[in-house]
Amino acid sequence: MLKTYDGGFILLKNDDLSDICCNSNIPMEKTWLLYIRRVAKMKNLKIGEVMPFAEQVAYMPGQVVSKTLEQNDALSLTLFAFDKGEEIGTHSSGGDALVIVLDGEGEVAIDGEKQLLCAGDSIVMPAGFPHSVFAKERFKMLLVVVFPAAGNR
Secondary structure, eight states: OEEEETTTEEEEEOTTSEEEEEETTSOGGGOOOEEEEOSSOOOSSOTTOOOOGGGGSOOOTTOEEEEEEEESSSEEEEEEEEOTTOEEEEEOOSSEEEEEEEEEEEEEEETTEEEEEETTOEEEEOTTSOEEEEEEEEEEEEEEEEOOOGGGO
């Protein structure tokens, strides 16, 4: 299946679940190819459609709402929407965790040190360090956790 997307990219899907992406503005014989072998496809998002990313998870009164986009041994991608005053308590992770704030205002504490983040801000919570997330105001974030390879744990 071949489809052209905005930005000059072509996505070619074949039967063995490999995706081949290439920039269509470069002659085919000089095109850089990126092969991505997927065990699982990204979930809970429409593939190949432009979307307002922050709107892919909704606020709920008195709750922390999460939407998993991908979860495997190497990577975790999760969207969160926190109502004001809600939190994820102190814990640690086996992988480095990147927080990207999409909307609102939140507070991230890493090893007891608090940082205030607003839409557009990001911070890395390193693996093994205690951290927590608190909603000073309603806020949404994308959490990207990258886990070390099995031999590097």
